[in-house]
Amino acid sequence: MSKPVHMLRKWAERYGDIFRIEMAGFGEFVVVSAPEHVRQVCVASPDVLRSGEGNAPLVPFLGKHSVVVLDGAAHARARRLLVPPFHGDRMRAYAEIMRDVTLASIAKWPRDRPFPIQARMDEIALTNMLRTVVGITDSRAIAPFAERFLATIRTVESPVFLLAGYGGLDLFRSVPWLPASRAKRSNDRGFYDEIARRRALGPGEKGTDVLSLLIEARDENGEPLTDDELRDELVTLIAAGYETTADALAWAFEQLLVNPPILERATQEVHDTVGPGGVLLPEHLGRLEYLDAVINESLRIRPVVPLFSRKAAVPFEVGGYDVSPGMIITPCTVLTHFRPEVYPDPYTFRPERFLGKKPDPYAWLPFGAGGRRCLGMPFALYEMKVVLATVLLRAHLTLAEPPSAIQVVRKNILLMPSTGVKVTFRERHLARASAAQNVCSTTN
Template sequence: MKDPLGFLRRCYARYGDVFTLREIGFGTEVMVSSPALLKELFTGPPEVLHAGEANERIFGSITGTQSSFILEEQAHLRRRRLLLPSFHGDRMHEYGDTMRRQTEKAVASWPLREEFALHPEMQSITLHVILHAVFGLGQAANDSTLEHLLTRTANEAVASMLLILPPLQRDLGRWSPWGRLLHLIHQMDEALLAEIARRRREGAKPEQRDILSLLLQARYENGEGLSDGELHDELVTLLMAGHETTGTSLTWAMECILSHPEVEQRLRAELDDVLGDEQLGHEHLTRLEYLDAVIKESIRYRPIMPTGGARLVKRPFSLGGYELPPGVWVINALSVVHHRSDLYPEPDVFRPERFLGRRVDPYEWTPFGGGVRRCLGMAFALYEMKVVLATVLRSARLELARSPVKARRRGFFIAPENGLPVRVLSRLRRAGDVPGTQEVATGGAPARSEDTMGWGA
């Protein structure tokens, strides 16, 4: 519980590519950390290897049981196909503008030269982005109760230690920790179902481009749509899966950048080169290759989860010559994979160049799991990380307030200790205000332009 990364790496050093853990409350877990075995795991038959049951045991009490996260086999594939258009590359253009604006707003509110924790700030950006992209919230006046409850659930439930401690999941009424969490989830459920009912009553509006609106209109091949319960579970899943993960990854990426001045310098040079005096837009993002490499390397170097992508064996399954009986969990030990010296020479060195000009092997770099269950929001998360990091770097200079930075458990996730304290050294005038990027010594919010050009919205 306390040092999952160190523990898994010590097990790997002692036992090799595959080893078994027997954990109280979690059963028998086979940890896998070689690309060849991960390929077998991720391409294994979905009727033999169930991913939904693995997800349900951690997040089922929040998401419900009718979402793509929890469904299995044909029902899962059918649902995934229905959701995919919302996560298609083209849709990212529409979310990009919100991502940039939310980041600019956050940076403008950061104090000059005073220490503050960056992690909650990044979480707040990703939360607002997801609330806007998924629910269309943040614009209409009647959102407040729903927004408040979704925000509280996202902040209080997803990172709760209780989720990974099944023996403590006892509902002893509203004053017990688990009972309180269930009560909050129940309140959120009611508000969300009321919103779904309202949207159904009012019908589709062309200006509503959020994922809820798309899913309300989505139809399976037989013409059937999603029921209220299915819609609810899918939306909660997107909120849960898409906010803490990306917010924590962004915080670690900033930690990597700020503790490597040569990397920051090269990133700033690339941004100046690609953007010049223009405002960040969709057309710039594919050209920010070094930023892309920094993101991939930070995800490798600083995993937000010790493992990711688990499967429950339903029928005898052979993996790398081992016969696994039903009831065993098989798990992608990604924090080990990403620190193997045969795949990543000098794995404890942060070196974005590893990812420059190279196609990523899906079984060597596995932060988003794999196969038919690979993270649905991968493109969304990587896009958001690019937009947020580019915007922060263009808007301010920051420094770490304390180093070295230690990793700490935050529920299921691994986050920087004390939320990563940082200081803003100076704000930078945004391109478009004046030719070139300039430092503003006395602070003041970066000027923002209201136009959405470049995002193709």
């Protein structure tokens, strides 16, 4: 589907809350969007509806130990080990890294000419992942590591590799002389080398990054994660987290820039909280309630992932519709988020919907829902808040193209802005720009 959102909405208008799509080579999909049906799907037993099986085509890249391809007890074990680094005080340790990475990027933004902000968000998000998840502290090592990772992921995104994956074929192994296979081997060596280096550190030398915490983690039987498990989970966390967050940030800037009163209110909140010429600190973030609402509403009106899926292992019924084993049930984010009975005037950007209230877990689905909801959700929301607050504090942005020029386009399973959201940039105040440069100089 070249225009997936348009087609899904057209089918929903014609066929109602539940409808079936048959895609040659991919199977039968039952699409649901009403929150009560989403809930039915997401609370179903993993023995009835399986998520990992539906992600099997990703095994050649992510690895067989990745949390997204596992089901049952193996998935539960992996999730228990992966969740702690993304919660509580752990997140505060990442705030200053995320801020400094953002400031270093701002220092290099073009002056006096438009540029797509999405490309800058890609750079920020991937660097943040390599710094906080993999724990790479040497700035000289970031670029080659990122290069290897991007070379591999670009291959995986190609139709040839995706179709091979659906057919159960691992082209990386079966055709080892391909440039893509060599790129993956180089990428994997980088991860294994970093794992080995980190294991060799003494108890007092380990950091607070996710890899360090996972090396120390133990399951209920006292068993640690193996090197292969660590590699697979690191690749999964970065692959699932960096581009989705970058796209979500680009969409957030788009929505702010086409809604000046909302931009002004969000900017004022950040400046009032941090203070004149101040530097964003972890303790400021909890006070930015309006920015939280902006992020939640942006993820509602511009979801990056349009749907998620569960594969029926046994007969299942949802909303009176019978689902046969082997069929895939698809809660559809881009339909649920625009139901007028849930979100009145759904096509209007209105952060007040979420001010002082938490989103309904079965009506707000940017990270999925239920037991398979993205475990990186707290990390992604935190990162979005740090990056947005830092930019609003240091930069004055204006949209450099008509809003109508920015279309929702599909890149594999993600929805991204067609133009990358072109903006122009100028520093807000000389004093603040100087403070930003001072902080940036410490990160290089």
